[in-house]
Every structure is written in structure tokens, then in C-alpha cells.
Amino acid sequence: MIQFDQVSFQYKPNTPYVLNDINLTVSEGEWVSILGQNGSGKSTAAKLINGLLRPIEGRVLIDDTEITDETVYQVRRHVGMVFQNPENQFVGTTVLDDVAFGLENIGVPREEMIDRIDESLKQVGMLDYKNHEPTRLSGGQKQRVAIASVLAMKPKIIVFDEATSMLDPVGKKEIIETMQYLHKHYKLTVIMITHDLNEAAYSDHVITLHKGRVWLQGTPRNLFQYGEKLKEVGLEPTLVTKVYQSLKRESFHIKEEPIHFKELVDELWTLYLKT
Amino acid sequence: MNQSLIIGQYVPGESVVHKIDPRLKLIIIFIFVIAVFMANNIWSYVSLYFFVFASVALSRIPVAYIFKGLKPVWWIIIITFMFHLFINSGGNVIVSFLGINVYEQGVFQGASIATRFFLLIILATLLTLSTTPIAVTDAVEALLKPLKKVRFPVHEIALMMSISLRFIPTFMQEMDKISKAQAARGLDYTKGKLKDRFKALLPLLIPLLISSFKRAEDLALAMEARGYQGEEGRTKLRQLSFSKIDYIVIISLIVFLVSFYMIRV
Ligand SMILES: Nc1ncnc2c1ncn2[C@@H]1O[C@H](COP(=O)(O)OP(=O)(O)O)[C@@H](O)[C@H]1O
Ligand SMILES: [Mg+2]
Numbered sequence: 207m208i209q210f211d212q213v214s215f216q217y218k219p220n221t222p223y224v225l226n227d228i229n230l231t232v233s234e235g236e237w238v239s240i241l242g243q244n245g246s247g248k249s250t251a252a253k254l255i256n257g258l259l260r261p262i263e264g265r266v267l268i269d270d271t272e273i274t275d276e277t278v279y280q281v282r283r284h285v286g287m288v289f290q291n292p293e294n295q296f297v298g299t300t301v302l303d304d305v306a307f308g309l310e311n312i313g314v315p316r317e318e319m320i321d322r323i324d325e326s327l328k329q330v331g332m333l334d335y336k337n338h339e340p341t342r343l344s345g346g347q348k349q350r351v352a353i354a355s356v357l358a359m360k361p362k363i364i365v366f367d368e369a370t371s372m373l374d375p376v377g378k379k380e381i382i383e384t385m386q387y388l389h390k391h392y393k394l395t396v397i398m399i400t401h402d403l404n405e406a407a408y409s410d411h412v413i414t415l416h417k418g419r420v421w422l423q424g425t426p427r428n429l430f431q432y433g434e435k436l437k438e439v440g441l442e443p444t445l446v447t448k449v450y451q452s453l454k455r456e457s458f459h460i461k462e463e464p465i466h467f468k469e470l471v472d473e474l475w476t477l478y479l480k481t
Numbered sequence: 482m483n484q485s486l487i488i489g490q491y492v493p494g495e496s497v498v499h500k501i502d503p504r505l506k507l508i509i510i511f512i513f514v515i516a517v518f519m520a521n522n523i524w525s526y527v528s529l530y531f532f533v534f535a536s537v538a539l540s541r542i543p544v545a546y547i548f549k550g551l552k553p554v555w556w557i558i559i560i561t562f563m564f565h566l567f568i569n570s571g572g573n574v575i576v577s578f579l580g581i582n583v584y585e586q587g588v589f590q591g592a593s594i595a596t597r598f599f600l601l602i603i604l605a606t607l608l609t610l611s612t613t614p615i616a617v618t619d620a621v622e623a624l625l626k627p628l629k630k631v632r633f634p635v636h637e638i639a640l641m642m643s644i645s646l647r648f649i650p651t652f653m654q655e656m657d658k659i660s661k662a663q664a665a666r667g668l669d670y671t672k673g674k675l676k677d678r679f680k681a682l683l684p685l686l687i688p689l690l691i692s693s694f695k696r697a698e699d700l701a702l703a704m705e706a707r708g709y710q711g712e713e714g715r716t717k718l719r720q721l722s723f724s725k726i727d728y729i730v731i732i733s734l735i736v737f738l739v740s741f742y743m744i745r746v
Contacts, residue, residue, distance in 0.1 A: 258706060279710060287706040294699035297707070299615050299647045306718035308707035313714045320718070341650045355707065 207395050208232040208255060208363065213264035215250055224250050226418045228264070232411070234362075237389055237396045239406035241429075242415035243440025248399045251415065252367045255397065256285035268363070283312055286356030288369040292348035296340045301332060304340075305355045312359065326358040327351075329391075330384050346377025353384060364388070365397040370405070382408070403430070403444045407465045414439060430465050446470045453477075490550070490609045498540035498611045502727045503620035506608055509734060513604055516741060517597045524744045526596055532737060533600045533607075542610050550606030551599075558595045565591035618642045619719050636712040648696070652689065659688050 210230040216223045224247045232238050242248050253259040254266050257278035266273045268281045289295045298304030305323045314322065327333040330350040340348060349369055356364055366385065370378040382405065389396050398409060406412050412429050414422040416439040422429055429436070433451050436443050443451075446464055450473075453460060458477060464470040493499075501509075513532075520526050537547060571586030608617075622639035629635050660670075663684050670681035 253702075256706060258702060279708060282706065282708050287703075289699065289703055289706075291699055293651055294696045295703035297644070297647070297700065297704055299643055303615070303643075303718070307704075307709075310715050310717055311708040311710065313716050316716060316718060316720065319716065323718075339650070340647070341654070359708070 207234040207236075207269060208397070209265075209267040209270075210251075210254070211265045211267065213254065213261045213266060215247075215254065215259065215262050222418075223262075224418050225254075225261075225415075228420060230413060230420070230423070232395060232397065235393045235395055236411060237398065237409045239409040239412045239426075240397060240399045240415065241401060241403070241406055241412055241441060242421075243401060246415040246440070247418045248415055249367055252287065252365050252397070252399055255363070255365055256282050256287055258287075283359060284362045286359060286361035286364045288349065288352045288356060288364065288366045290368040290371055292345045292352065292372060293340070295352050296348055299339060300336070301327070301338050301340075301343075301351050302336050304351055305358050308355050308359045322358045322360075323354075326354040329357055329388065330354045344377065345373050346380045349373065349377065349381050350384060353381070353388070357388065361394070363395040363397065365399070367399045368401075370400070370402075401441060403436070403441055403447075407444065407446075414441070416440075426465050427463060431463060490546075490606075491613050492542050492546060492610045494541060494611065496539060496541045496611070497726055497730075498536060498542075498607065500724070500726050501611075501730055502721055502723055503612050503616040504623050504721055505723070505727050505730060506612060507617075507620050507624060509730075510604055510608060512734070512738070514601065516738070517601060519745065520593070520741075522744070522746050525741060526593060528737075528741050528744055529596070529600055533603050536607060537603065540607060540611050542607070546610055547603060547606055550610070551602055554598070554602055558598050561598065562591040562595040565594055614646050615643060615719075618646065619721055623721055636715075644700070651696075652693070655692060656685065656689060659685050 208230070209232075210228045213225060213228040214223050215225040228251070240248050240251060250259065254261060254273075255268070257266075257273045260273065268284060271277050271281060273281050296304055297307045302323060305326060306319060309319045309322060323336075324333060327336060330353050332347065332350050332354055335343065335347065335351075340351075343351070352369070353364075364385075366381075370381050373381065385396060385398070386408070388394050396409075398405065400406060406429070407426050409426060412422070412424065412426050413420060414429060421439055422432075430443070430447050433443055433447060444465075446467055446469070449470060450460065450463055460473050460477065464473050513529075517529060520529055537544065566583055566587045567581060569587035569590045570582070570584050572584050572589075574582045574584055575588060576583050618639055621642065622635055625633065625635045625638070668681055668684055670678050670685070672678070673681070
């Protein structure tokens, strides 16, 4: 579905490479998190996925089609993006206009547009706000409108570039739940850029970038095993990992490292029963 | 405050005036501007007053709102009136006090110029009260369309107008935030000499300017990511179409214009 083939990228000639010889493959329907500290090249990688940036060396392929000047607009229809700042990606004067914007761009006929807008606003639970102006919406609501705008274009892949990082805990939860619902229902491929390991725990795979290189590619469990070492690449181990690590230091026996809160709780009560 | 800015002065309503196609409203105003300058006797002015107040009545917008729109220009209207009253010396003297003569022609001239101002402003106010800014934008785009033939960037200008409308409240909010932040640091731009006040304004404007560049960059990226590539191949959700009301308005307008033309001398 998404393939990076020896991709290198620099913003200007004679500056350090922001991405260095990246090889990645993401399969259809996967939920993949891209992790890494500020400046590690996550957003740059995201922009390469839908052709907002083009690699200096190597190729980016979406559905086996290489992104080139000829294919970029076609590819962009399949790759939706939700950015960090809810305010700055709201193009329309109302919710309705904002969702319409993308559809207008790709020339969807008006009647179909009206149906698609209602459908996608319903999916994110924002149909009742159709005629609201952005000032009357919370950050989380704006992000849901951004998701609806992308959804209306019927993408196969959605890239979330730290889309929850400016939201309060309630807004964060809303967005993650919306994403999970869409991932399940539409078999959408989800690329989630974050530096919150709690969010990464939901994913099928994680890719950790460090200084423009892939530092680790594997399952969340693979990554969480690094424990305190994660701090070296600018990531903060989750509470679950910290509890697990201290239990291990106290030589309590736990079969497999828990990564979700529920798994930890299960381990704890079985441990309690055994002692 | 922010709310009122994005919808402009718009007073929601279901009246005939609200329902007139915004393109037709703009055309009516354009025609009215010409008519106002063609009026040349008392009865033609009376008919213009009738036209404007009939429109106001039909809009069902409280007169108080309309007069609020006049507030900043009252004094211009009065000064214009006075100016002509004292300067013009045609016809017979009507009254004279403190050695100043007021002539017939002065009264007529002063009254007609003041009337022109007054009526045009009321009609323009009525437009903004009965039409959302985005509808005005759509109308401007539609009416300027012929200019595309001479490469006039109609679509781009309309897009700029609507993005401005979208971001005005955002900037107001941000301005408010920055000014509070700077006030907390002891900045006061409401007191002192003009020069000092202007200097104090800079710490507000510079952060606003910087953040607006960041916003513009983000917005451009978001637009591009959603497949924006200029006007070509674009469809539009908002469509303007004439309804029965518009045809009735057009017919009434023609009737009015013909009678107006005959009333003139
Ligand atoms: N438009 C740009 N021009 C020049 N350098 C940039 C630009 N955007 C990002 N960079 C640089 O590229 C590096 C990676 O940035 P980015 O991909 O945004 O990282 P992340 O999203 O992981 O924080 C940073 O060092 C950053 O300064
Ligand atoms: Mg980033």
C-alpha cells in the first residue's frame, strides 16, 4: 500500500539530510504509528506519503504507483491528511463549506457532494453542526470536521500528523475513538504520527525515527521492551511499562510484557492470586 | 464579539429581502446609485424615499438596526446639508438670521445631496443586514465572471475574500490573547501620547504578524493536501439561482424605474 524505497530527503541543497535512506512498507488496512522526537523527520515523512514533498533520492509508491508529477493528484485522492493545528486547516467559513472544499477541488458533482458531506459528517458525529462557523467549535470538534473533510474524499489511507497533540484529554479521546471506528469500518490504512507511546500501543506496527533514520520497526511490544532506553530517542515510556519494569526489578515473574493498561491490571491480579 | 464578526452585521430572517438572490441585490444597488444621481425634482426624490423605505419595511429588520449603520455618517450628512444651505444663493431668500440669507436653491441643493447620501447608506446597510458575507462573496464572484475573459483573477479574489472572512475572527481572538499577555507584562496602549501609543502597539502587531505567516503556511499546505490546484476542474457546492421572488422583484424594479423616469423633468 505504502512503500518507501531508499528514500532520502533534504529541504535545501547543502543542508543535512532530514531523512536518510528510508525503507518502509505498510500493508493495506494496517494501523501504523510513526514515533520520534521533535525534528526527527516525522512530518517530512508524512508529506512524502501524499506528494506534498518529493524525495531527493529514492521512490515513494502508493498502491504500486510511484508518486511523480503526473500521478501526484491521483495519489492525493487516496491519501488524506489531518494536521496538528485544528484552526489552521479549517478552510471553509462553515463546517459544510469546509467539507465541501476537498470535494470541489476534485470536481465531484454537486448532488453527489451533498450526500457525501452528510454521510461523512455523520460518521464523525458532527452532522448537527453543519452550519456552524469554526469559532463556535472546540478543538476536538474542528479536528473531527477535518477528519470528515478527508473522509468525504473516500481515501484509502489517512495520515494523522500529531492530530491530537493540541487537544485536551477529552478531545484526544474523541479523535482516537473516531479513528478506531473508521479503521474498523472502512478498513482504512491509518498512519498515526505521535510521540505519545500510549497512542502507539493501539497500532499494529510502530516505526521509530531517530535523526532521520529508522531506529526501530516492529510491533508496539518490540518497542516497549526498550524501557528506559526509549528516552535516548526522545520517547517517554508509558506508565504501564514503568510499572512492569519496576516489578521485574523486584523479580516478580510476569510472562509477557503488558502494553495496554488492561493487560497490566490482568497481570497484577493474577500475580496477587499466586502470592 | 467574534461571532458578530464572522457573520458580519447579518440579521437572520425569512423576509422577501433576505431571500432575494445576492447577485440581484448587488445589481439593484448599482442601479440605485445611478438613479439617485439622476433624480432632479422633488417627486423623483420622494419616489426614491418610497423605494428605500418600502425595502426596509419588507425586510422586517427593526429600524433601530438600520439607524445604527447610519451613526458614523450622520455628521457628514448634516455638514453637507449646511454647506449647501449657506453657500448656494439661487432663487428667493426664504429666511435670514444673523445677517445670513438662506435661499430656496440652497435648501433644495442641500436636501438633495443629503438625501443621496442618506438613501445610499440605508440601502447598503440593508444589504449587509439581510445578506451573509459569504453570499456577497459568491455574488461578487458570479458578477465578475465575465472579466475572466480578460484574465482577471475572479476565482482567486473570491477565494481570498472567503478566507479573509474565515480568519477574521481567529485573528480577533488571537489579538485579544496577545493583548492580555502583553498587558500582564505591563504594556498599556490606551494611554499617553499618540507616538507612545503607537509604539506600545508594536508588541501586539508583531506577534500577530508572525503567527499569521505560520497560519498561512499551514493553510496552504492543508489546501494542497486536499487536492486544491486552482480553479480548473473545480465544482461548486454553493450555487446561486433565481427563484420566483427574484422574478417578481425584477418586474417591480422595472415598473419602479419606468415611473421614476417619467416623474423626472
Ligand atoms: N520547510 C522546512 N524547511 C527547512 N527545514 C525544515 C522544514 N520543515 C522541517 N525542517 C527541518 O527538518 C527536520 C525535520 O522536521 P520535521 O519533519 O517537521 O520533524 P518532526 O515532525 O518529527 O518534528 C527539522 O530539523 C526541521 O528543522
Ligand atoms: Mg511534526
